Amino acid sequence: MTTGATVWLTGLPSAGKTTIAYELAGRLKAEGHLVEVLDGDEIREFLSAGLGFSREDRHTNVQRVGFLAELLARNGVKALVPVIAPYAESRDAVRRRHQEGGSAYLEVHVATPVEVCSERDVKGLYAKQAAGELSGLTGVDDPYEEPESPDLRIESQHQSVRESAAAVHALLTERGLA
Ligand SMILES: Nc1ncnc2c1ncn2[C@@H]1O[C@H](COP(=O)(O)OS(=O)(=O)O)[C@@H](OP(=O)(O)O)[C@H]1O
Numbered sequence: 291m292t293t294g295a296t297v298w299l300t301g302l303p304s305a306g307k308t309t310i311a312y313e314l315a316g317r318l319k320a321e322g323h324l325v326e327v328l329d330g331d332e333i334r335e336f337l338s339a340g341l342g343f344s345r346e347d348r349h350t351n352v353q354r355v356g357f358l359a360e361l362l363a364r365n366g367v368k369a370l371v372p373v374i375a376p377y378a379e380s381r382d383a384v385r386r387r388h389q390e391g392g393s394a395y396l397e398v399h400v401a402t403p404v405e406v407c408s409e410r411d412v413k414g415l416y417a418k419q420a421a422g423e424l425s426g427l428t429g430v431d432d433p434y435e436e437p438e439s440p441d442l443r444i445e446s447q448h449q450s451v452r453e454s455a456a457a458v459h460a461l462l463t464e465r466g467l468a
């Protein structure tokens with residue numbers, strides 16, 4: 291069995307979390323690892339259907355994803371998690387769950403500045419917020435508590451997608467997980 295681990299990619303909308311997760315997933319799969327991407331949008335459609343974006347709902351969402359990721363990690367899967375997880379308390383609870391389960395957990399902060407994210411605006415959310423059609427957007431008019439000591443910080447505005455994914459891969463290698 292391959293060594294499991296959770297890699298949580300936290301950051302603002304359009305920071306690059308999902309893109310990096312799928313790029314890394316492709317590379318890890320080609321190397322023979324078991325990999326699952328717990329895509330935030332898919333999770334919200336199925337596992338967390340009905341939850342919104344209040345602090346309480348985001349916390350619940352993150353705990354559900356954390357539970358699933360730990361189960362996968364414990365069973366030899368690399369669980370790649372591109373989910374905003376804006377609250378430090380929620381992320382810490384997920385880390386604790388992994389420690390208790392004996393599963394490896396890496397926190398990667400995709401630290402793309404909000405100015406760059408709002409320029410990318412992959413899903414048009416920043417434009418909607420600016421037009422007054424949406425409120426409570428993370429990093430704009432809703433909190434994002436930056437990780438104080440992530441295992442890795444990625445400045446995606448200065449790198450290609452391949453370079454960003456390679457940085458996470460290097461971290462996994464350094465920790466004996468890939
Ligand atoms: N108000 C608001 N704030 C932030 N994000 C919003 C919001 N409304 C919708 N979306 C879209 O939902 C995705 C965030 O879901 P997550 O499950 O990753 O967020 S959270 O951890 O529960 O906060 C997020 O996906 P990503 O862009 O991939 O981060 C957004 O596309």
Ligand SMILES: Nc1ncnc2c1ncn2[C@@H]1O[C@H](COP(=O)(O)OP(=O)(O)O)[C@@H](O)[C@H]1O
Nearest residue numbers: 303304305306307308309412446449450451454
């Ligand atoms: N180094 C990089 N890493 C990740 N994404 C990047 C990078 N450089 C540019 N991008 C672009 O930024 C966008 C990020 O979108 P996405 O991955 O959906 O963000 P998120 O999942 O954080 O909301 C994509 O269009 C991607 O091509």
